[in-house]
Structure formats: C-alpha cells, structure tokens
Amino acid sequence: MNVPEQVEDDGIWCAVRGDAAAGWAARRPALFLDRDGVIVEEVGYLHRPEDVGLIAGAAEVIAATNRQGTPVIVLTNQSGIGRGLYGWAEFAATEARIAADLAARGAHLDLVIACPYHPEGKPPFRHPAHPCRKPLPGMILRAGARLDVDLPRSWIIGDRAGDLAAGRAGGLAGGLHVLTGHGPRERAEAVKLASRDFQVRHADTMAGAMELIPQLRPGQ
Secondary structure: OOOOOOEOOOOOEEEEOOOOOOOOOOOEOOEEEOOEOOOEOOOOOOOOHHHOOEOOOHHHHHHHHHHOOOOEEEEEEOHHHHOOOOOHHHHHHHHHHHHHHHHOOOOOOOEEEEEOOEOOOOOOOEOOOOOOOOOOOHHHHHHHHHHOEOHHHOEEEEOOHHHHHHHHHOOOOEEEEEOOOOHHHHHHHHHOOOEOOEEEEEEOOHHHHHHHOHHHOOOO
C-alpha cells in the first residue's frame, strides 16, 4: 500500500503548511477546527473533491485568524478510512480541494491532523479507543507539540459535543459549538461540557467566532 508522506508511523495524518510558525511569537494560542460540518458542508464520509462545499463565513473567519498570526489547526476523525470506504489518496485530494477553495478566499490552514482509527475499523485501523480519536485529546496534544501552541489559551470550534470534549480534555480554554453539520442534535451534550476551566459558547455558524472567542478579537 502506498502511504503518503503525511501519514506518520503510527498511522495518523499530520500535514504542516510549509511556512507554518514563520514569524509567530513563541507559545501562541491556536484556533482548532473540526472539518466536516464546520468548515465544509457535512455530506457523510466526504472523500470526493467535487463534493466539497465551504460553509458560509468559514473562509472569512480563517482568513481573519491568519492575518492575526494565530495558527489555524484542523482536527478530523476519518473513520471512513478506517472502515475501508476510501483511502488516503481520496482524503489527500479532498484536502487539496479544500485548501484551494480557502486560498481563493485568502485563507489557509497551518496544520491538518486526521485520525483513521475506529472501534469498527478494519485492521490496522481497528482500535477500541485510540488516543487521537476525538473525544480523546491526542490530536490536540500532537498539534500543541508540533507548533509550540499555548493550549490553555486556545479554543476549538466544532459541531459535535465530542469536538468540544476533546478540547476540554486537551486543556483548552474553551469551545464554540455551532449549529451547522450535526450541531442541532449535539447542542444539549455540548452545553454539559462547560465548567470553571472550560468555557462553552454557541453560534449558528463559525462566522460568529470573531466576536465570541476572546483570542480572535482585534487587539487581543
């Protein structure tokens, strides 16, 4: 099997933008994003570039975050790979389309991490609770180490409660739950994740992030 160079020895996809971290201050907070249902429309096991559709406002938030010098990091569970529904080649082609669509709007992603492991996955991707599969925080911890991110000042945006649960387990400051994708049926569980150490805020889409996430406000 031809394994792309972005797939690390433990089977996790980790693609860093070539100039990521250039000019950043040390220990910057980051903006973590789920992919499907947050950046792109949820279509179910997205793996064809022609099915990519950016959610309104997503590119604008990412571009504004880029301009502030805040790392933008995508964390995505990819059980479709684990289940054998598609492979890394299809994932890579889809990522290339997302990157191109964002670039056309002046936005870019600094790091993309994808976990193919799932309890019902096919070998070698069958795992009862892989530490990198959200809601566990492995992808967050890996991103923090790779880009020297200040996790306690970072936030995550997701449409599933599991996205925010990963953020809380990873020691982030808070999470923004959106109503795109699976958001409507996940709202009640997302609310329960709020605590003294982890803020939970809500928006219809990630377009509201600039006002709701303190680190993204101008001058912060």
